Amino acid sequence: MNLRERLAHAHTIGDLRRAAQRRTPRGAFNYTDGAADDEISIRRARQSFADVVFHPSVLRDVATVNPAVAVLGQPAGLPFGIAPTGFTRLMHTEGELGGVSAAAAAGIPFTLSTMGTAAIEDVARTGRSISASARTWFQLYIWKDRARSIELIQRAAASGMEALIVTVDVPVGGRRLRDIRSGMTVPPALTPRTIMEMLPHPAWWFDVLTTEPLAFSSLDQSTGSIRALFESMFDPSVTLEDLEWIKQNWRGPLVVKGIQTVGDAVRVADAGADALVVSTHGGRQLDRAPAPLALLPKVVSSLRERGSRTEVWLDTGIMTGADILAAIALGANFTLIGRAYLYGLMAGGRLGVDRAIEILRSEIERTMRLLGVSELSQLSHDHVSLMQRSDSF
Template sequence: MSHAIGPDDIEAQARARLPEPVWSWLSGGAADEFSLRGNRSAWEALALWPSVLRPLRGAHTRSMLLGRELATPLLLAPAAYQRLLHPLGEAGSALAAATQGAGVVLSGMTSVALEEVARHVRDEPGRGPLWFQLYLSGDRGFDRALVDRARAAGFEAIVLTVDAPVQGPRERERRAGFRIPAGIAAVHYDDRPAPAVSPGALCGGLVEHAPTWDDVAWLRDAAGLPLLLKGVLRADDARRARALGVAGLIVSNHGGRTLDTVTPTAVALPRIADALGGTLPLLVDGGIRRGTDVLKALALGASAVLVGRSALFAYAAGGPQALAQALRRLRDELEIALALCGCARLEEVSRTLLDASQ
């Protein structure tokens, strides 16, 4: 990435390198994109309130999540069809993350087989967590087989996306005429027959197969791995998930790509954290692109963050090396922010670092 210093530079380079339809798919959101912009503006609206002259000897960013140590509280968010961005697809982005100690949440809609992605990273020293995300298909035999493959390949947790039973109205990509090109596919799903459409039924009948809490309970037992739910925004849903015995929650609104005008994740996160009182690990995504955003998320109750678009922009701009550089920059920014706020360790981060007068 020549002359790419910050995220705006990286985004500009990604846009210059991608065909307009692919750029619209990658960067766009649902409908009028209020939620897309709202995620970003909510982090920006939070002001840090640093403490000075604090002892910083021995400072680090290590933490524990689901029983394993993280070098840094960063994971790549699940994102489909990454061969649209680079020929190595998800294998290249996962390896870039592993070199920086960041975790990976591999999309079930990966364009590279999950076994191939795992082969690239599972033995990498110092890598972060390796998790597999999926959408329930309505066919429990298929879903169980896919989870079994993930477990056998070395994935350490299952992430169920619960906020997208149907796709949002993505007008920007429709205007650009985006289509998945020949030769690129969601390799685990695209050979399955399309669900039957029922004219006159809600969303063409697609919601007939929408997952429910009963499906969460089934998957919890079937997975053989810790189960996290991605897409929770309400405290009552968070409490119900806890009662079902899930291992953690990812506070997410799908990056503003499904339901427009939905609550920003920076607003939902502290409400859920208060409701659960530290009884479940919380992660968050949506609009994270600076180390100060990561620090604010930790202050609001997150154990770690998922990085989506800003990481994908880097991957599109310059491949695995550029993505590794972007993750290193994000980690460096977090370390700088920690030091400047007077925190030697992540467990010292709390809401006292945020200006409550706002």
Template sequence: MPLSSKTEEHKMLSISDVAKHNSKESCWIIIAGRVYDVTDFVDAHPGGPGVILRYAGKDATLEYEPIHPAGTIEKNIPKDRHLGPVAIERSFIESLKQRPETSPSLPEVLPLSACKSLLDLRIVAEKKLTPKARVYFQSAVETFSALRANDKQWKNVSFRPRVLRNVSKVSMKCEIMGVDSSLPIFIAPAAMAGLGHPDGERCLARGATRMAIPQCVATYASVAHEDIVSSWTTDPGRRGSAPVFQLYVPRQKKDARDLILKAKSLGFKALVVTVDSPVIGKRDDDDQFKALQDLEAGVQSPSNILAPLPGQEADTLRGLHCSDFEWSDLIWVREIWGDKPIILKGIQTAEDALYATQYDINGIYLSNHGGRQLDYAPGSLETLLEIKKYCPEVVKKVEVYLDGGVWRGSDVVKALCLGARAVGLGRGFMFALSAYGTEGVIKAIQILSDEIQTTMRLLGVTDISELNESYVNTVRLERKLFSARI
């Protein structure tokens, strides 16, 4: 128990007396030979409770004095919490001052609590991933130009903050593809999450429902779609939102009908139709890894592609999906799916964005497939600026989503300023689940929430609906825009 106000000023406390008060419930510290009861101040400390609790029951002089003006603790701690001097030899104080300053040792694998960015989670994941998983998660098409475009685009947009506004309360809630969300982000579709964690997409589902953001479930998920939906509906920590379904149209269109009907019966709230994959991009790292696996297994891959015999038609090279899926096919997709939202994923030009509005769809999803399809494809933010320049009416007619190279909450805010409704993250969440499973996914969402609301407050904004072009400078990115008339 903390000493009462009747504690006599001249009473000398011992080091052992102080050491007993080493918890959040009763926290004493020593500053310059005097003892203070800071129990009631722990949560109010500007640097967070951890700064004080590291020195609970100990001498904090060397940590305190270099960064606080004289008299700070005396002014902030009530008089009745000034407990008096501590019996400590002067020689001990001098020895403390002579002790060299050391930084905390960094463990080989950063603990979850010490991960402060999505990049931290990525570093942890990369130390845990198998070679196959590492290649799959990090691979991109040919020269990696499209992947680099995703990363670079965010650096070419800067903020224009407004000041002296009341930003004590901030709202980040929104609706994404017909689903309520606590944040303007969602888990983008990415296949084979099981390469990173045995529970695969279940980790994503648990994290998403506990933090109330949508998950876009991939056609090629490593977990049965039924199990993913079950993780959403039965998780004891469920707090809201819902899953949506990403559709690859198979080679045979009739198989797409079966997938759509199954997604509908499972209760997915929206259909996200991928339209940028009539063939699979040439991902050298993926192809090389598979070739080496084949060689190791004694399987000899053909060194070239043989031409068809006369009268025969060649198969579509890399044609894993339907290569004759066209705009007119959206009509039967709508008929099967019903009246729930349909989003077209993979829009990369203003022309296609405008053309999409002529069909019965609810939104477009700007994406170059994480840099994994067409080499030298534009980044999604560049596509969004192109739309705003040549056909701004698109943003008013349909919802606009995007992904690609998003690692920070500030990236999300930039996209919202330019008209996006919400932003998807793929690799970020794949690395998060690979690092720490469900807890890693939750941590990633918490980090993004912190970064989004901090960015909003520093911009002078209290609701995401207030964000607009006046808060960003896009001049550097505009230099790259397509210049011909559409």
């Protein structure tokens, strides 16, 4: 059975996750799959989607459905894009170039992380080679060395990247116990433990050892423990004034990622953000953080009451097309996927990402029909409610 045939047997993102786990050594898989401390935040995020109750409309013409949306004033073929993810070639050597190729082919945006393992210029060029209308975005951490931040902004602009996503929930790196316990380093070190892990994962190790060495294209320091790398780079002194400074130096759409309170959503919108992302960083920073889906309606309501036109996006915990539609029904303009994309990448490179996008597309279209909507704009609070639990997030 060839790779395409194996991927065709994956019917859900969960199936791709299991395929990824079989193919990938434990350290690399756990980096993707894991979260901070006791991993409560990611469980809460996923539980909030499980608590969704759909209320379908019937006797509607849904012979044809259109899952496209407008985001930042431009069309996207589906109501999700690919979130910024670090160390991506660690999961599969095709890395970001495989991801942006699949995204461009599907007509959805792709975001390159500051911690990316492909150059800004290469990602933008690869996207355009697939589609002249490819949409590429760049995610920025505000560095202690502000000159390095400006350098990255200038490179993103010169490469034709459309939007800048500033992540603001990382004053320090979260404590990811799976990585600490596995002794994960970048690039992977040949230790007795990793040599033993080669045996059940020969294809992964062959790729890593015979392709371009793993490095972070935006960083000077590209080896060592993940925690040490974070601590040398992230700046705990960043404030709203720094966001305003970024806005002065970036002429395109500005998105702020990592909003976890209504108050911060208002502050960021008032500061001129074109969009904000209600997100807990995939549960990888602060443990016991609020579930983004549960917070989403409050953020949307507060901004709309103030007359704000700032778009509200959501990420963290999305594993199905139904999850995405629940977020749209509760007021999100758009969503981002991280792990769901990486599971596909680990399972089969570019072809695995294609399969992940196709799974989500199929689930979105089927759920739209079952809800009785032919356009995403028809979704509303009437279509969804959240089960009430004794614990409030």
